Amino acid sequence: MPNTIVPAAVTGLPQIDRRRLLVGLAAASTAAATATVAQAAQAAAPAKTGETTQLAAPQANPEFVSLFSDLKKAVAEKTAAKDAREWIIDEWRHRWPPAPDEITLPGVAWVINDEVDLAGRPLVRPGEKHARRLYSLEDLAWSAERTAAFVGKARNDKSRAARLARAAKDKRALHLGEAYYREVERIKDASGIRLANARIKAADHEIGRLSTEIMDLPASSLACLAIKAEAAEIWGKNAGFNMRANIGPLGWAWRLTGDILNVTKGASA
Known part of the structure; x- marks a missing residue:
């Protein structure tokens, strides 16, 4: 097709041939279409507010949000309760009585009836590998009663003397044990450790309850x-x-x- 010269509309402008005009119109159309697609893509993309991206996806329903908020509060409550408990333990550490040697046995790794601190943690004495085992009051009372009953069954003076000494030893251990366990209970009451333990237990229960409710939804x-x-x-x-x-x-x-x-x-x- 022969190029047709298109006169310039304004005097002083250069003349444009038909081919150049068509090429220019096509380029303009392509640019306009590209701009439209870009605007549509921008509108469909997540909107950003500062550093936060707003998703178009559905959000959690209010029941989920409320339960999860309560769960986080329960976790914070347990943390606060544990901190309060540790403060009590530190405050009363120096007043916690050591168990008398007469009511203890050497410690071993697998025994749970051992000497503990106010927190209930095994209390390992300096130079020892494990916490000592403790006789319970029931065990001490049984031993004292048993050895006292054997005194009258001695067949000679030597046996009687030995049994009397053993009975006196077991009776002393029973008295020491009674005083030790009584002081332990007194400190547990006075320090508030029982209430602290109950507070932690309540928070534990709440965490379990709320987690279960969330998982059931x-x-x-x-x-x-x-x-x-x-x-x-x-x-x-x-x-x-x-x-x-x-x-x-x-x-x-x-x-x-x-x-x-x-x-x-x-x-x-």
């Missing part, structure tokens, strides 16, 4: 799913479980929980 969005996964993580940490090391189905469940959290956090990043 059906998830209807990624946000709901994220809350359920985090509730499971909180419950596991509170119970002291590390199920991820399990190679069976229990480990699968906990690793799945971690994957859910990773995916949901990635979706909201």
Whole structure:
């Protein structure tokens, strides 16, 4: 097709041939279409406010949000209760009585009836590997009664003297044990450790109850799913479980929980 010269509309402008005009119109149309697509993509993308991305996905329903808020409060309450308990233990540490030697036995690793501190933790004495084992009041009373009864069955003076000495020793141990256990109970009452333990136990119960309620709710969005996964993580940490090391189905469940959290956090990043 021959090029047709298009006269310039304004005097002084250069003349444009038809081919150059068509090329220019096509380029303009392409640029306009590209701009429209870009605007549509921008409108469909998540809107950012500062550093936070607003997702178009459905958010968690109010019941999930309320329960999870209460769960976090319960976790904070347990932390505060444990801190208060540690303060009591430090405050009363110097007044906690050591068990008299007469009511103790050398410690071993597998025995649970051992000497403890105000917190209930094994109390290992300097230079010893394990906490000492303690005779209970029932054991001390039984020994004292038994050895006293054997005195009258002695067949000679030497045997009688030995049995009298043993009976006196067991009677003394019983008296020492009664004084020790009485002082232990007095300090437990005066220090407030019983109330502190009850406060921790109540927070533990609340964490378990709220976690169960959250897990019983059906998830209807990624946000709901994220809350359920985090509730499971909180419950596991509170119970002291590390199920991820399990190679069976229990480990699968906990690793799945971690994957859910990773995916949901990635979706909201």
